[in-house]
Amino acid sequence: MNHPFAYCLSICMKTSFQRFCKRHQIKSSSNIPCVPKDLLMMSEFVLPRFIFCLIQYLREGYNEPAADVPSEKDLNKVLQLLEPQISFLEDLTKMGGAMRSVLTQVLTNQQNYKDLTSGLGENTYAKKSHEKYLIALKSSGLTYPEDKLIYGMQEPSAGTSTLAVQGFAGATGTLGQVDSSDEEDQDGSQGLGKRKRVKLSSGTKDQSIMDVLKHKSFLEELLFWTIKYEFPQKMVTFLLNMLPDQEYKVAFTKTFVQHYAFIMKTLKKSHESDTMSNRIVHISVQLFSNEELARQVTEECQLLDIMVTVLLYMMESCLIKSELQDEENSLHVVVNCGEALLKNNTYWPLVSDFINILSHQSVAKRFLEDHGLLVTWMNFVSFFQGMNLNKRELNEHVEFESQTYYAAFAAELEACAQPMWGLLSHCKVRETQEYTRNVVRYCLEALQDWFDAINFVDEPAPNQVSFHLPLHRYYAMFLSKAVKCQELDLDSVLPDQEMLMKLMIHPLQIQASLAEIHSNMWVRNGLQIKGQAMTYVQSHFCNSMIDPDIYLLQVCASRLDPDYVISSVFERFKVVDLLTMASQHQNIVLDAEHERSMLEGALTFLVILLSLRLHLGMSDDEILRAEMVAQLCMNDRTHSSLLDLIPENPNPKSGIIPGSYSFESVLSTVADFKAPVFEPGGSMQQGMYTPKGEVWDQEFDPVMVILRTVYRRDVQSAMDRYTAFLKQSGKFSGNPWPPYKKRTPLHPSYKGLMRLLHCKTLHIVLFTLLYKILMDHQNLSEHVLCMVLYLIELGLENSPEEESDEEAPVGGPERCHDSWFPGSNLVSNMRHFINYVRVRVPETAPEVKRDSPASTSSDSLGSLQNSGTAQVFSLVAERRRKFQEIINRSSSEANQVVRPKTSSKWCAPGSAPQLTTAILEIKESILSLLIKLHHKLSGKQNSYYPPWLDDIEILIQPEIPKYSHGDGITAVERILLKAALQSRMNKRLIEEICRKVTPPVPPKKITAAEKKTLDKEERRQKARERQQKLLAEFASRQKSFMETAMDVDSPETDIPMEITTAEPQVSEAVYDCVICGQSGPSSEDRPTGLVVLLQASSVLGQCRDSIEPKKLPVTEEEQIYPWDTCAAVHDVRLSLLQRYFKDSSCLLAVSVGWEGGVYVQTCGHTLHIDCHKSYMESLRNDQVLQGFSVDKGEFTCPLCRQFANSVLPCYPGSSVENNLWQRPSNRSMQDLIKEVEELQGRPGVFTSETNLSKEMESVMKDIKNTTQKKYRDYSKTPSSPDNDFLFMYSVARTNLELELIHRGGNLCSGGASTAGKRSCLNQLFHVLALHMRLYSIDSEYNPWRKLTQLIEDMNSQLRNEEQLEVPILYHDVTSLLLIQILTMPHPLHKDHFTCIVKVLFTLLYTQALAALSVKCSEEDRSAWKHVGALKKNPCDAEKSYEVLLSFVISELSKGKLYHEEGSQECAMVSPIAWSPESMERYLQDFCLPFLRITSLLQHHLFGEDLPSCQEEEEFSVLASCLGLLPAFYQTAHPFISASCLNWPVPAFDIISQWCFEINSFTERHAEQGKALLIQESRWKLPHLLQLPENYNTIFQYYHRKTCSVCTKVPKDPAVCLVCGTFVCLKGLCCKQQSYCECVLHSQNCGAGTGIFLLINASVIIIIRGHRFCLWGSVYLDAHGEEDRDLRRGKPLYICKERYKVLEQQWISHTFDHINKRWGPHYNGL
DSSP: OOHHHHHHHHHHHHHHGGGGSHHHHHHHHTTOOOOOHHHHHHHHHHHHHHHHHHHHHHHHHOOOOTTSOOOHHHHHHHHHHHHHHHHHHHHHHTTOHHHHHHHHHHHHOHHHHHHHHSOOSSOHHHHHHHHHHHHHHHHTTOBOTTSOOOOSSOOSSSSOOOSOHHHHTTSSOOOOOOOGGGOSOTTOSOOOSOOOOOOOSSSSSOOOTTTBOOOOSHHHHHHHHHHHTTOOHHHHHHHHHTTTSHHHHHHHHHHHHHTHHHHHHHHHHOSOHHHHHHHHHHHHHHHHTOHHHHHHHHHHHOHHHHHHHHHHHHHHTTEEEOOSSOTTTOOOEEEOTTSHHHHTTTTHHHHHHHHHHHTSHHHHHHHHHOHHHHHHHHHHHHTTTTOSOEEOOOSSOOSSOOOHHHHHHHHIIIIIIHHHHHHHTTOOSGGGHHHHHHHHHHHHHHHHHHHHHTTOOSSOOTTEEOSOOHHHHHHHHHHHHHHHTSOOOGGGGOOOHHHHHHHHHHHHHHHHHHHHHHTTTTGGGOHHHHHHHHHHHSTTTGGGTHHHHHHHHHHHHHHSOHHHHHHHHHHHTTOGGGOOSSSOOOOSSSOHHHHHHHHHHHHHHHHHHHHOOTTTTOOHHHHHHHHHHHHHHHSOBOHHHHHHHSOOOSSOOSSOSTTOHHHHHHHHHHEEEEOOOBOTTSOBOOOEEEEOHHHHHHTOOHHHHHHHOSSTHHHHHHHHHHHHHHHHHTSOOSOOOOOEEOOOOOOGGGGGGGGGGGSHHHHHHHHHHHHHHHTTOTTOOHHHHHHHHHHHHHHHHTOOSSOOSOOOOOSGGGGGGTTTOSSSOHHHHTTOOEEEEEEEEETTSHHHHSOOOTTOOHHHHHHHHHTOSOHHHHHHHHHHHHHHHHHOOOHHHHHHHHSOOOOOOOOOTTOSOOEEEEEEEEEEOHHHHHHHHHHHHHTSTTOOOOGGGTOTHHHHSOOOOSEEOOOHHHHHHHHHHHHHHHOHHHHHHHHHHHHTOOOOSSHHHHHHHHHHHHHHHHHHHHHHHHHHHHHHHHHHHHHHHHHHHTOSSOSTTOOOOTTTTOOTTOSSOOEEBTTTOOEEOOOSSSOEEEEEEEEEEOTGGGOOSOSSOOBOOOSSSOOOOGGGSHHHHHHHHHHHHHHHBOHHHHHHHOOOOTTTEEEEEEEEEEEEHHHHHHHHHHHHHOOOOOSOOGGGTOEEOTTTOOEEOEEEEOOSSOSSOOHHHHSOOOOOHHHHHHHHHHHHHSOOOOOSSOHHHHHHHHHHHHHHHHSOGGGTOOSSSTTOHHHHHHHHHHHHHHHHHHHHHHTTSSSTTTTOOHHHHTOOHHHHHHHHHHHHTTSOOOGGGOHHHHHHOOOSOHHHHHHHOSSBOOOGGGSOHHHHHHHHHHTSOSSOOHHHHHHHHHHHHHHHHHHHHHHHHHHSOHHHHHHHHHHHHHTSSSGGGGGOHHHHHHHHHHHHHTTTTTTOOOHHHHHHSOSSOOOHHHHHHHHHHHHHHHHHHHHHHHHHHHOOOOOOOOSTTHHHHHHHHTTOSOTTOOOSSOOOGGGGOOOSSOHHHHHHHHHHHHHHHHTTOHHHHHHHHOOOOOOOOOOOOBOOSBHHHHHHHHTTOOOTTTOSOOSSEEEETTTOOEEETTOGGGOBTTBOHHHHHHHHHHTTEEEEEETTTTEEEEEETTEEEEEEOSEEOTTSOOOGGGOSOOOOEEOHHHHHHHHHHHHTTOHHHHOOOOEEOTTOO
8 A cells, every 4th residue: 555545545534534523423322321330330340450461461472672673473473362352342342332431431541550550569470561561661762750760861763963953943043063972873874963852832841752651541551552563453443443432532542642752663663664654544544634633632732743843853863964065064964865764655654644634724723823833844844955965977877876866756745745735725815924924934044044054155066956945845835825815915025135046046956957957968867867857847746846946936036136137047057158149159067069958948947937927827727727738738638647647736726626627627628528549550549638729729838838848758749739730720831939928917026027028138148149040150949049039029028118218327337238238128129239249259260360340440449348358258247246236245255256166077178279359240239130030031031021011000900919820930020010019219220121131241151151041941942852752652652561461450442462463364473572572483392381370269159140249247147158159059960960970971061160260361471481480590599579489480470560370381373273274164064073073082192292292281280289179179089080181171161251250241242351352261272172182082971972973772871881871961061062172183173163062052952941841830831842742843843942842841751850749849930921032031041151151262262253242132143153043044033042053963863862861860860850950050240248338337246256166256357258257367266287267268268369358457358379468448437548457446338439349359360460568378367
């Protein structure tokens, strides 16, 4: 239980334990009669002794070990012994109020306690026990008051800190004495002397909170031992069960508070601090959540004093000397984040109690009024000020990256920020001003002490940063609250200027360090420093860290001199040296490669400082909206991640509580919901929120985005999305810049902030940067220009009301600026021309070689001379000068401050070039620079034309939008328009400049540059065009590749594979090897193979005859029985046949493979088999494999990376049988029948040992090994060759049937099918045929003869056999077809194929008639018999179903088939009356599955396209396609299926021969005979189980359900979505032969494929063979999100689209291809 969870738990518990409050009890107990005294006498007499006995046991059992850590075992032993006693007490508490009040009396009675435990009597045992108790007290660092110990100054633990608390708190401002004698502590953690005792404000003198415990009742000693034994669960339960008793509750709370310090000590020593923490919180949350009780204890027991003191002492044990600023002489101490106390968050129960009691207004009020407590608390907070200091590594990378920063951030958030938010929540109204003043006062005092302790003057130490400044943040947040809610005057709570300057330095240092970290300047400190920078701005921390820091900087900036602030910023960011007009410069503190990003950082920071309004006037709802927009602009977000990313104070802001109305309503106004979709690649999307168009159009705020991004890439992502929106909506087609957004008006208290925009220093910087950008100096980016223009625009927006024409120059040193700008207003400074500037440049710079301009007279030079040496130094000097001005120190000290710092950069002496002074002729103003910039950006001369010259309206009614899109050019135009609007002089000047635009100085250089820019543009344009062309080409290639190779799910766009599209005239197919890249035919010596995946499949076996899928059982009544599945029906049929007929004959009469059949699929790529072998070898040597096992032959296709596990050899020759075989011949049917018989009679032989035949054999082995033995062996005699024969043609059947299912169960859609285009069936048939021809069927038993020849003497035939052959009418016709085709030599002749189909169709039709006759009632049968007999004579009698049916009925009547008209019979007889139409329909439906499979087979063998048709005409279209219908057949009259019959011998003779076999069988077994005749061939498509709408239905039923195998409730229950079986995931209880239950079930139910829903996680897991993967969830919440592991506890609803996709992947066997994250399960699921 990690502590944030426990914290939430404690909050939840607050509500549930309100039932223990007084009010409710009084109501319930008003009319309860009293308990008779006699009833309780016994318990009153016995209980004190019983409890004393328990306490004695506890004393006895506790042995103080040497290391002061009781060994776990001993304590547990004692507790086990006492289990019955404690349980007895627990049972007593459950007896009700009367017993509880007796217990309370006993526990709190002081006299009883004294009498029994004093140890003064004669009893030696009692004495011994009392001694043990005293020893235990002493060893805990506690004293018993009677002991004559001088405990006044004694310290409970070593290693405490230095500063006297009062000294620290600023009462005197001096530091405590360091006791030098005890410099080193035994634990070596710089024990810095002894801390003097904390003097508390309450009346009692030295309370010895930490040391003294006096027990006066059983309750107190019982709690003492509970703590000693580290809160055993049973004891905790007993103590809590007593809480309903009000008297007990008060007594127990007081006792708990009395032991608080002791609890802290025990917690610190504990090994199991986590468990202990949770138990402490379980108790404390029930005591302190009740405001009434908390107030009472605060008043009577000094609860606040105790808590603060205990926290202070706790932290004291891990203090170290701070190294911030002045390493040697610093007197500040900070917590050591490496200590276990912080690393393991041991402090959190105490802190959470403190936060808990501060949530009560009455308690918080006391805290805020008590000055002594505030002093102590600030003292506590100062321990965290500057902790976890980072020092920048300059030489080599750190060896060990410490991870202490986690502890530091957690500690500041929990121990400092959360109590702060708690206090702030009580400072919301004007009446609470006094509290704020108190906090601010003591906060400032603590800060002053801190500055003194670290010897801080004005410069922060270089290359150091700590992200932890909780004192600054307390100060900032209380200021913000004072102005926002309490209407306090800001100036009344601000310190003097000097303090403000100091306050500004450290937060500013953090901002500069952030820029340094992002510029990779801290890269040698390892990744953890990036982690700190990210955590600092991360959503859970930002409003307690970066937001207060920036607000504090804004407050300082609004009150300090603007020039000082601006120059400080550039100095902190180390880019002062870059701000020079010279083209070259030298920066002693920064490497050249970091200059650009640091300059960008400095400008971005200034923009944030000036634009952010989070604490400067935005309302809470506006803040929420801005936060939400920023997050949504970076990326689309799910509802839960958005809730997580919006910073939420621990105290409730107005409505910004997750899930509150405010959150939802803002979300609906700014975002659109995108329902969860499923991408073709297989990755599942969650429901996402995406910003509305108008949000992009008017609210996208790059400043907020930059402030809130944890990863810098998110800023780019936001800009890309913004660009895409503008292009899409047609608002702007170019490359837009971050938009300029008007800001919320500033709160009047902060108006001074805008002075930053109107100070000369900033204007000089802006002027310099514009000039440098125009002159193409190095290290300047578009981002810099963007920020410069942003600042200018901000300045124009926020200019002072009246524009003073010219400020009178101030005397004294202020003159250093005069040569630059006359005043400080940006509007007037924009038009000020600057002619000459003196710069310091390296001697190598181009400026030096130019002479100073001749035109300048000496006096102008003279005036230059006054202007200060150079602008470079003016910035730094300016900052220093202002600083001294404010501080007014003595001159000697001032000189000392100004001395330039020595550079800490290591460069070889003399390597830096000498600096020299040069004078540059500039002659520009900001306006003229902007206009030239416009020309430069647009790439045209004179591109800017003032718009008001055409339309004067623009100036009178300017429509400047609040929000503007565009790039740099539009930004410049906007600024010029605003400048013209604000001042007539600016407008005139712009017109003037535009009239006489000259190329910028220096002329020669710039024309070259212009030319260069134009060339560049031209080159860029060409490059762009080239790139577009390449991309388009690449895209088309990729598309065609994807279509042939990858896309499993889109049948429409497939491009046929080379294999199936070989031109008819090509004699040999050519294959490309994807490994060696060579093309060529497949040959005997070097065969080519198709990359295939073989997998066992039971999908076919799951077909049922109902269209509606079965429902997942969710009550005891609902059950699923597998009797009606396809697999079960076929199983029954086979075992029935095997009971009565000869085994070898049975195995030819059916197909297997409904369960555990082998499905073969390919990605369509081919490779040489020898190339494949070397590829596998290389994979075997490559160790970094995940997800598949090379030893099992698994690999991924080298081209498309599809999963595969075998290679199917391609038979040499054409891939589609040669043309000559397809021409229809005119041979008669009789000839063809003879030829077929002859060809089947020829035995097949394996050609000599060629490479091809070896591969054929090995792939056959692979196919056999793909499925389990039980799915291959159906014969009664094991390993009989019949088994193999049956298995091989069943593989063909399985693949054809599955392809039919993939096509939707029929062939109406014709040729367009994925499966068809990437099919490997042709190659598969070759391999199967080659092997099947090795088994010759004895010609005696060849079914072909029974189909095509009449036998003279049927009876003799039957009598010879001791066991019968299966009658031909019981044979499965499709199986017969495959046997006939696969035992013929390949390539097969089309005529022979058609002949076989025609013969088999006659048998099929007869079977249909026989089945129909059995289904009819007796009356129907006699009627049909009669009707048919009348029509028997005409010539087409053999093609009339009526005649044939009548004949079949009369033949079968000779046996006993129809005789037993019993009760069971009625079930079979269908109640409908048979009309001719319904009979025709029945016959067609009976024959259709055979026609479909046959057409598919023909399509694969001969490459003929399948025609598409309507469903009702499918039969006739397929029949004519197969050549069953004569070509001249007229379709005018209704189609009759019998017209497809082509009888090889007279129909009536052969039928009676077939019926004779049936009759002789039904003589003995009439019922079975009938059952075997009715074959159910109309199976519907397979489906997964139908799931309920609401997930709760499943969860409630299954999560407490017991497993049927082990009869326990599983820890991880799961349910199979194919058959509904309930299993234990990972359960060892149901393990069989090292297989866990899920894996076992996946083998039995899906032949290795299992789809399970994990009940406790709502996730679906797929098992495929030896691998598994998490598929995702099909249940989503109302916002379209998964809730994996049910962590968020939201109601979940079925997502039908996802479930459909899951089902589709199951049916199409594409789990392996679509899901990417597979891992081995080692049979452990």
